[in-house]
Amino acid sequence: MKIIKARDYSDMSRKAANIISAQIIMKPNCVLGLATGSTPIGTYAQLVEWYQKGDLDFSEVTTVNLDEYKGLDRENEQSYYYFMNDKLFRRVNISLERTFLPDGMEPDSDKACRDYNRVIAEAGGVDLQLLGLGHNGHIGFNEPGMAFEAETHCVNLTESTMKANQRFFSSMEDVPRQAYTMGIKTIMQAKKILVVVSGADKAAIVKEAFFGPITPQVQASVLQLHNDVTVVADEAALSEIG
Numbered sequence: 272m273k274i275i276k277a278r279d280y281s282d283m284s285r286k287a288a289n290i291i292s293a294q295i296i297m298k299p300n301c302v303l304g305l306a307t308g309s310t311p312i313g314t315y316a317q318l319v320e321w322y323q324k325g326d327l328d329f330s331e332v333t334t335v336n337l338d339e340y341k342g343l344d345r346e347n348e349q350s351y352y353y354f355m356n357d358k359l360f361r362r363v364n365i366s367l368e369r370t371f372l373p374d375g376m377e378p379d380s381d382k383a384c385r386d387y388n389r390v391i392a393e394a395g396g397v398d399l400q401l402l403g404l405g406h407n408g409h410i411g412f413n414e415p416g417m418a419f420e421a422e423t424h425c426v427n428l429t430e431s432t433m434k435a436n437q438r439f440f441s442s443m444e445d446v447p448r449q450a451y452t453m454g455i456k457t458i459m460q461a462k463k464i465l466v467v468v469s470g471a472d473k474a475a476i477v478k479e480a481f482f483g484p485i486t487p488q489v490q491a492s493v494l495q496l497h498n499d500v501t502v503v504a505d506e507a508a509l510s511e512i513g
């Protein structure tokens with residue numbers, strides 16, 4: 272695991288965007304695994320800026336996102352599709368038919384997950400997977416205790432994740448209780464993994480996940496077993512590491 276120290280959030284975003292753009296330049300028809308959450312927003316903004324300057328071409332890129340809320344449609348401003356479209360897809364020359372997220376409006380969980388596993392397999396697997404890190408160590412929506420063997424599955428969100436998400440919804444009742452997420456097995460099959468982390472509030476979980484024991488209680492700890500992981504974190508997020 273390679274840990275790259277960034278000065279602050281914007282430095283983290285630029286470094287992460289550099290790694291993603293190198294991937295696109297090296298393999299223009301690559302499959303990017305993408306993530307939502309507040310951490311990667313600056314990374315997407317940087318990629319958009321370089322695209323606007325003519326330095327990046329997304330025309331052959333395929334994207335598969337980690338997760339989507341069950342029950343939210345694409346027009347819902349809190350859906351992850353809406354987020355991705357808003358932050359990246361509509362701002363670059365990516366072909367929308369090559370952007371994939373689990374289908375939040377598919378009520379049959381087994382079907383939604385099966386279909387998404389097929390999408391990833393047919394795309395040829397993920398070349399570079401971008402990840403954020405939840406405060407409890409979750410990646411995607413893989414919550415503490417989840418089996419590492421899981422592929423895409425439907426999860427009941429924990430109380431803490433729902434609380435963390437509440438700020439985006441008008442009331443707690445509106446926060447979706449379930450989501451479809453790539454599983455740890457799916458994530459670990461990505462050829463390369465890039466984790467972005469920012470802020471002092473993530474310092475304790477960074478230490479636990481990347482320097483503590485590998486355990487399903489801290490889902491991100493499994494990344495220690497992957498042979499090509501780069502963590503780009505700012506000084507605040509690395510402040511508990513000696």
Ligand code: GLP
Nearest residue numbers: 307308309310403404405411412
């Ligand atoms: C959500 C997403 C995760 C993300 C996490 C952390 O739960 N499903 O993929 O990593 O939030 O979000 P943030 O970057 O806002 O801390």
